[in-house]
Amino acid sequence: MIGRLNHVAIAVRDLAAATRIYRDTLGAEVSAPVPQPEHGVTVVFVNLPNTKIEFLEPLGENSPIRAFLDRNPDGAIHHLCYEVEDIHAARDKLVGQGARVLGGGEPKIGAHGKPVLFLHPKDFCGTLTELEQA
Numbered sequence: 001m002i003g004r005l006n007h008v009a010i011a012v013r014d015l016a017a018a019t020r021i022y023r024d025t026l027g028a029e030v031s032a033p034v035p036q037p038e039h040g041v042t043v044v045f046v047n048l049p050n051t052k053i054e055f056l057e058p059l060g061e062n063s064p065i066r067a068f069l070d071r072n073p074d075g076a077i078h079h080l081c082y083e084v085e086d087i088h089a090a091r092d093k094l095v096g097q098g099a100r101v102l103g104g105g106e107p108k109i110g111a112h113g114k115p116v117l118f119l120h121p122k123d124f125c126g127t128l129t130e131l132e133q134a
């Protein structure tokens with residue numbers, strides 16, 4: 001079912017500081033910040049030869065990453081995102097196997113303009129797991 005690793009997400013309090021570290025210290029190419037209000041985050045992407053790093057900063061009072069950052073004030077790896085051929089078929093299979101799909105189960109459009117959904121970390125090795133339609 002899962003295919004390519006689309007991105008590894010890191011949650012931070014300060015997107016500009018994270019951008020400076022990756023751009024100026026690690027010499028990486030970092031995109032401009034893009035607010036994603038329907039997801040409660042602002043994101044930037046670090047484009048790597050074999051995958052991407054997605055930096056997330058809370059956006060708005062109800063950001064789903066605020067409690068995570070309260071627990072991890074210096075920032076931390078937040079989720080992994082895998083690509084799937086058919087996100088609805090993947091969801092239905094996973095739900096059939098008892099996995100918890102977050103956010104009500106219907107995929108939302110993610111940062112790449114494709115449907116995404118999230119699987120509960122407690123069902124996947126303590127790791128918040130995102131699926132993105134390939």
Ligand SMILES: CC[C@H](C(=O)O)C(=O)SCCNC(=O)CCNC(=O)[C@H](O)C(C)(C)COP(=O)(O)OP(=O)(O)OC[C@H]1O[C@@H](n2cnc3c(N)ncnc32)[C@H](O)[C@@H]1OP(=O)(O)O
Pocket residue numbers: 009036039041043054056064065067068077078079081102103109110111112116118120121122126127128130
């Ligand atoms: C723009 C879209 C972009 C894209 O790629 O396209 C994105 O990736 S958007 C990313 C932001 N959106 C989301 O993360 C949506 C899914 N996440 C959620 O719904 C919440 O973050 C949730 C429910 C996973 C956790 O919310 P919260 O931390 O407020 O809940 P709890 O404090 O009750 O935590 C429950 C339990 O889970 C553990 N936890 C929480 N977050 C993580 C995590 N990222 N990785 C691993 N474990 C996590 C938390 O520690 C609690 O464990 P417990 O043992 O019960 O203390």
Ligand SMILES: [Co+2]
Pocket residue numbers: 007009054079081130
């Ligand atoms: Co993501």
